[in-house]
Amino acid sequence: MLVGMAKKRLSPAGQMLVAAGIAEGISVLMLLVAFFFTAGSTSVVVTVFLVALVLGSIAAGLAALLALVGLVKFREYTLWLSFLLVAAFVFNPLTIFMGLVVFSGV
Numbered sequence: 001m002l003v004g005m006a007k008k009r010l011s012p013a014g015q016m017l018v019a020a021g022i023a024e025g026i027s028v029l030m031l032l033v034a035f036f037f038t039a040g041s042t043s044v045v046v047t048v049f050l051v052a053l054v055l056g057s058i059a060a061g062l063a064a065l066l067a068l069v070g071l072v073k074f075r076e077y078t079l080w081l082s083f084l085l086v087a088a089f090v091f092n093p094l095t096i097f098m099g100l101v102v103f104s105g106v
Contacts, residue, residue: 013074013081016066020084023063024091030056031093056093064088 010018034052038045067085071078089095 011074011076013070013076016070016074017077017080017084020063020066020070020081020088023059023066024084024087027056027059027063027088027093028091030059031091031096034093053093053097060088060092064092 030052034049034056037048037052040048064085067081067088070081071085
């Protein structure tokens, strides 16, 4: 870092957007792990699947909460926070799993 250059801080709305984006990224990563992890025995695969669903759901809930608070409290980044709020519900692992169960006819 150069001497004399101040580090620019994000606004609170920007910090909320970054935190919600990271949480949603973790949620999507856990969704991919849950559905594509196939290494090991059956019990390992089922355990990883369930743990990934729980962690992904917690991360999606956190992303939704952060995006909702950012939308209510701040006027900045409204469009991006709205996209994150919708993505937190659409890409929630439990929502995807429920959709697969309902539409598969099981």
